Amino acid sequence: ARRRSASDYRFGKVLGEGSFSTVYLAKDIHTSKEYAIKVLEKAHIIREKKTEYVMREKEVLRILGSSCPYFVRLYWTFQDPEHLYFVLTYAKNGELLKQIDKCGCFTIDCARYYTAEMVLALEYLHGKGIVHRDLKPENVLFDDNWHILITDFGSAKILKTDNTEKCDNDTLDKGDRKRRNSFVGTAQFVSPEMLSESSSSHASDLWALGCILYQMVSGMMPFRGRSEFLIFQKILNLEYEYPEGFDPQAKDLVQKLLVIAPNERLGAMDQTTYTSIRQHELFKDLNWDDLGPPPKIS
Numbered sequence: 001a002r003r004r005s006a007s008d009y010r011f012g013k014v015l016g017e018g019s020f021s022t023v024y025l026a027k028d029i030h031t032s033k034e035y036a037i038k039v040l041e042k043a044h045i046i047r048e049k050k051t052e053y054v055m056r057e058k059e060v061l062r063i064l065g066s067s068c069p070y071f072v073r074l075y076w077t078f079q080d081p082e083h084l085y086f087v088l089t090y091a092k093n094g095e096l097l098k099q100i101d102k103c104g105c106f107t108i109d110c111a112r113y114y115t116a117e118m119v120l121a122l123e124y125l126h127g128k129g130i131v132h133r134d135l136k137p138e139n140v141l142f143d144d145n146w147h148i149l150i151t152d153f154g155s156a157k158i159l160k161t162d163n164t165e166k167c168d169n170d171t172l173d174k175g176d177r178k179r180r181n182s183f184v185g186t187a188q189f190v191s192p193e194m195l196s197e198s199s200s201s202h203a204s205d206l207w208a209l210g211c212i213l214y215q216m217v218s219g220m221m222p223f224r225g226r227s228e229f230l231i232f233q234k235i236l237n238l239e240y241e242y243p244e245g246f247d248p249q250a251k252d253l254v255q256k257l258l259v260i261a262p263n264e265r266l267g268a269m270d271q272t273t274y275t276s277i278r279q280h281e282l283f284k285d286l287n288w289d290d291l292g293p294p295p296k297i298s
């Protein structure tokens with residue numbers, strides 16, 4: 001197919017902004033199809049030494065391809081002298097975070113359904129040997145049928161066979177001495193092992209899943225504080241509580257995911273599917289082979 005460029009698109013509103021990228025709504029002038037185009041400034045990426053992260057995001061999106069419905073898809077990439085462009089799926093109904101804030105908190109049916117979609121998404125992602133490492137309600141989007149689309153693989157890790165990385169291999173500095181991996185996700189969702197050992201595995205995403213379930217049910221994040229340091233302290237001390245009326249089945253699952261030892265988290269030792277999570281009482285009436293249509297968010 002012909003190489004594309006920015007002039008093939010009419011750029012519209014800003015859909016999201018990160019420290020290294022801006023995501024725009026854009027329309028293909030030939031097909032009128034809408035996309036989300038992630039634009040990265042080359043000079044900034046180089047100055048901040050984030051080239052490996054950009055390359056990894058592109059590689060992860062390539063590996064994910066289009067065979068699992070729960071991830072944004074990368075259609076094309078192109079560049080000009082100043083910028084890199086990733087043409088991605090446009091998720092018309094925006095971020096999970098905005099929906100939680102809009103309705104305060106989700107009904108248990110909605111929380112259950114979207115947790116189940118995230119479990120299916122993580123089974124696929126981890127099955128490909130990829131850890132997201134920055135899973136949070138801003139990175140869970142809704143497509144036009146209100147199914148989830150997970151995005152932002154800029155922090156992702158492609159695991160070696162031993163399934164745990166002590167350090168990013170790309171943190172080798174000039175002297176070939178391994179620096180501890182300086183990467184940390186978003187404070188409120190980062191797992192204890194990423195803070196204390198700079199290590200990450202599929203279980204790090206299970207911790208984040210527990211945090212997201214807690215937030216869907218209560219409308220709040222479990223670990224909150226006036227500074228990142230105070231939030232990290234609470235995470236490492238497992239210092240959080242359940243508000244009055246927190247659904248008991250959801251509470252039981254959150255308690256089994258927010259466990260300091262990664263391998264003791266529910267599902268952490270499962271193989272191809274998260275059977276231990278699928279069998280949790282929160283999902284007792286769910287058909288994992290056909291979740292059916294999403295319940296209306298309210």
Ligand SMILES: NC(=O)Nc1ccc2c(c1)=C(Cc1cc(-c3cccc(C(=O)NCCN4CCCCC4)c3)c[nH]1)C(=O)N=2
Binds near residue numbers: 018089141
């Ligand atoms: N870091 C990243 O990689 N970020 C990305 C990547 C891909 C991507 C991405 C971010 C997207 C973000 C996004 C943001 C939004 C959005 C932002 C602000 C408002 C809205 C919005 O209100 N949409 C309409 C939704 N309402 C919902 C209620 C009924 C009427 C319609 C959507 C839609 N999609 C996207 O669509 N695709």
